[in-house]
Amino acid sequence: MSRVYNFSAGPAAVPVDVLKKAQQEMLEWHDSGMSVMEMSHRGKDFISIAEKAEADVRELMNVPENYKVLFLQGGATTQFSMVPMNLLRGKDKTCYVNTGAWSKKAIKEAKIHSNVHISASSESTNFTTIPAVDSWDVDQNAAYLHYTSNETIGGVEFHSIPDVGDIDLVADMSSNILSREFDVSKFGVIYAGGQKNMGPSGIALTIVREDLIGNVKAGSPSMMDYKNHADAGSMFNTPATYSWYLMGLVFEWIKEQGGVSAIEAQNVRKAEKLYAAIDNSDFYANPVELTSRSRMNIPFTLANAELEGLFLSEAKSAGLVTLKGHRSVGGMRASIYNAMPEEGVDALISMMAEFERTKA
Amino acid sequence: MSRVYNFSAGPAAVPVDVLKKAQQEMLEWHDSGMSVMEMSHRGKDFISIAEKAEADVRELMNVPENYKVLFLQGGATTQFSMVPMNLLRGKDKTCYVNTGAWSKKAIKEAKIHSNVHISASSESTNFTTIPAVDSWDVDQNAAYLHYTSNETIGGVEFHSIPDVGDIDLVADMSSNILSREFDVSKFGVIYAGGQKNMGPSGIALTIVREDLIGNVKAGSPSMMDYKNHADAGSMFNTPATYSWYLMGLVFEWIKEQGGVSAIEAQNVRKAEKLYAAIDNSDFYANPVELTSRSRMNIPFTLANAELEGLFLSEAKSAGLVTLKGHRSVGGMRASIYNAMPEEGVDALISMMAEFERTKA
Numbered sequence: 001m002s003r004v005y006n007f008s009a010g011p012a013a014v015p016v017d018v019l020k021k022a023q024q025e026m027l028e029w030h031d032s033g034m035s036v037m038e039m040s041h042r043g044k045d046f047i048s049i050a051e052k053a054e055a056d057v058r059e060l061m062n063v064p065e066n067y068k069v070l071f072l073q074g075g076a077t078t079q080f081s082m083v084p085m086n087l088l089r090g091k092d093k094t095c096y097v098n099t100g101a102w103s104k105k106a107i108k109e110a111k112i113h114s115n116v117h118i119s120a121s122s123e124s125t126n127f128t129t130i131p132a133v134d135s136w137d138v139d140q141n142a143a144y145l146h147y148t149s150n151e152t153i154g155g156v157e158f159h160s161i162p163d164v165g166d167i168d169l170v171a172d173m174s175s176n177i178l179s180r181e182f183d184v185s186k187f188g189v190i191y192a193g194g195q196k197n198m199g200p201s202g203i204a205l206t207i208v209r210e211d212l213i214g215n216v217k218a219g220s221p222s223m224m225d226y227k228n229h230a231d232a233g234s235m236f237n238t239p240a241t242y243s244w245y246l247m248g249l250v251f252e253w254i255k256e257q258g259g260v261s262a263i264e265a266q267n268v269r270k271a272e273k274l275y276a277a278i279d280n281s282d283f284y285a286n287p288v289e290l291t292s293r294s295r296m297n298i299p300f301t302l303a304n305a306e307l308e309g310l311f312l313s314e315a316k317s318a319g320l321v322t323l324k325g326h327r328s329v330g331g332m333r334a335s336i337y338n339a340m341p342e343e344g345v346d347a348l349i350s351m352m353a354e355f356e357r358t359k360a
Numbered sequence: 361m362s363r364v365y366n367f368s369a370g371p372a373a374v375p376v377d378v379l380k381k382a383q384q385e386m387l388e389w390h391d392s393g394m395s396v397m398e399m400s401h402r403g404k405d406f407i408s409i410a411e412k413a414e415a416d417v418r419e420l421m422n423v424p425e426n427y428k429v430l431f432l433q434g435g436a437t438t439q440f441s442m443v444p445m446n447l448l449r450g451k452d453k454t455c456y457v458n459t460g461a462w463s464k465k466a467i468k469e470a471k472i473h474s475n476v477h478i479s480a481s482s483e484s485t486n487f488t489t490i491p492a493v494d495s496w497d498v499d500q501n502a503a504y505l506h507y508t509s510n511e512t513i514g515g516v517e518f519h520s521i522p523d524v525g526d527i528d529l530v531a532d533m534s535s536n537i538l539s540r541e542f543d544v545s546k547f548g549v550i551y552a553g554g555q556k557n558m559g560p561s562g563i564a565l566t567i568v569r570e571d572l573i574g575n576v577k578a579g580s581p582s583m584m585d586y587k588n589h590a591d592a593g594s595m596f597n598t599p600a601t602y603s604w605y606l607m608g609l610v611f612e613w614i615k616e617q618g619g620v621s622a623i624e625a626q627n628v629r630k631a632e633k634l635y636a637a638i639d640n641s642d643f644y645a646n647p648v649e650l651t652s653r654s655r656m657n658i659p660f661t662l663a664n665a666e667l668e669g670l671f672l673s674e675a676k677s678a679g680l681v682t683l684k685g686h687r688s689v690g691g692m693r694a695s696i697y698n699a700m701p702e703e704g705v706d707a708l709i710s711m712m713a714e715f716e717r718t719k720a
Contacts, residue, residue, distance in 0.1 A: 003387060003393050004392075006398050008398065008403075013398050014395060014397060014398050020387070022386060023387060026379055026380075026383035026386065027363060027379050033679065034366050034373070034681075035379050037371060037606070038368065038372060038373050038374050040371060041561070073434045073435065073562055074583055075597045077596070077598075078581070080582075081581035109582060112581065113579075200397045200600075200601070200603075201397075201401070201598045201599065201600055202562050202602065202603050221445075222441070222469060237436075237437035238561045240561055240562025240563075241555075241560070242560045242561070242603070243602070243603070246602075
């Protein structure tokens with residue numbers, strides 16, 4: 001078949017221009033005589049690729065000079081551990097906000113290292129809301145407060161950065177980094193797995209304020225210490241070179257689209273039209289409270305759940321794939337990250353309307 | 361320029377047929393409509409890729425059924441920590457053999473978690489030998505004995521598996537896995553980073569006997585526990601999917617070459633002819649004791665060190681690159697892993713002879 005519109009929650013669609021560039025350079029990068037994946041990470045060619053990727057993401061996110069940008073292995077799940085192991089600084093207590101499946105995983109991991117205080121939770125609404133920030137119970141003596149800026153399963157998203165006072169703010173931005181503008185200076189640590197808005201899995205981006213580096217818990221493996229990675233320019237061990245290169249191609253592509261503000265405008269448009277199609281139908285429904293809806297992951301149900309299998313097969317015939325919802329929520333889910341073109345969303349909306357008209 | 365012969369120690373040359381296959385499938389894998397890097401790791405397409413890679417490496421290495429094969433992130437450096445964190449099983453002491461730079465890194469990391477006893481060391485010969493196994497001081501009450509089966513910097517290699525009695529044997533095979541036959545049943549754990557004989561960096565293969573799984577040290581991050589990865593088929597978190605796929609293509613390529621025994625015969629031939637060229641010259645020299653010489657990494661010096669720069673530039677003109685030796689050893693180093701064709705070694709030998717004839 002030809003290329004489809006892929007609504008996977010992650011690993012997810014990659015911009016086709018990025019894939020074409022990678023394809024073109026696969027056997028030989030520029031005049032190096034070799035593929036990027038064959039290059040020594042200590043050689044000048046790979047160093048130039050690595051440095052350009054860092055410079056581009058610093059420019060795209062307007063990262064202040066007193067923050068390190070790290071390209072690490074092990075995904076967000078490793079960051080779930082590295083955050084408490086590096087940020088406790090002798091304290092015992094941490095604050096977490098629970099907005100769904102990914103928050104819960106971060107909390108579970110933090111409990112291995114700290115006394116976790118849940119500052120707020122939307123469990124009582126079955127994770128269909130973002131708890132109002134003025135209701136949060138933030139212990140200013142905790143080491144930091146952690147939240148998940150977008151939840152891929154529930155489909156909820158923070159639409160502003162919570163003001164939590166003087167405590168260091170940590171965000172898992174795995175599923176909405178680079179999809180909207182963020183003021184990095186408001187955070188102690190930002191981290192994100194690569195496989196949603198930055199390219200392949202197997203590489204994570206961590207942005208950490210310099211004063212938070214150098215305090216790893218005694219007895220931690222060297223790989224868990226931000227300082228080792230920061231001091232070595234993310235080459236404390238052999239980095240995931242090819243994934244780093246692919247991430248750099250995605251950063252270039254975002255710049256070509258006009259940067260994060262232009263991408264954000266596209267994302268607003270894509271999400272608004274899909275939500276409108278759902279809301280204007282009696283057949284489709286999204287359970288999330290209006291102001292908490294995610295621009296990235298849009299779960300929706302069919303009025304008749306018995307038609308789900310037929311919906312998926314009709315969608316696939318129309319070149320629209322990976323729409324099955326997460327088992328814990330059911331129904332459908334359209335993940336529409338940066339790389340999903342507006343035409344893909346339009347095609348989904350058309351197919352949904354046609355399905356409702358003919359099969360509902 | 362056209363493709364070169366790349367003698368990098370790692371990341372290193374990848375078989376050109378593997379790169380061509382990856383290039384061809386970059387925009388669309390089979391009839392999936394998407395690149396492998398865009399696939400959900402939970403979907404049937406990626407699962408088929410992952411399972412085939414595991415089946416192929418099990419076949420290639422003749423892995424017994426009571427061993428798990430794990431595809432992990434974080435490279436060998438993360439395994440330096442995971443080995444003691446999982447294998448101590450309440451013990452305090454571990455045994456390590458020190459044959460060079462990589463052994464030392466493993467030892468440094470193990471000291472964070474255990475009382476390391478050095479069973480043998482070749483430091484007194486400046487790491488140009490492998491200590492005779494009958495001289496090793498092995499404490500049978502230690503949790504395990506660890507050695508590095510090939511050292512990329514010193515260029516020494518074990519040519520048989522050491523018999524250490526009943527203690528569990530652990531090997532870092534990063535630089536010679538799949539280059540020669542190993543009897544996996546003699547090991548408790550084998551691990552290797554991907555970027556020398558298996559493809560890209562950013563993925564490590566760990567082969568662990570099942571009875572050694574499930575004993576992680578209390579307080580360890582979940583990502584450091586072999587059990588979590590084993591129970592989830594290496595999908596405890598989102599794996600490095602594209603790197604896993606590339607590794608699978610390398611496994612297919614090795615099978616097409618006739619398997620490990622055929623690759624080993626090639627490797628013996630390649631190494632023997634390069635060592636012969638060095639030994640038969642008064643201009644080039646290799647410092648390693650004859651029976652300890654590596655088939656993978658061949659360091660050599662020039663009688664006149666002032667000619668090193670000229671040698672490297674003449675080599676580059678001949679399409680032979682990344683030959684500069686590690687700074688700690690100096691001189692040159694030719695890394696000739698599985699993916700280096702015999703013609704590449706022949707081209708290097710010709711260039712060396714011509715250089716000696718005209719410039720020495």
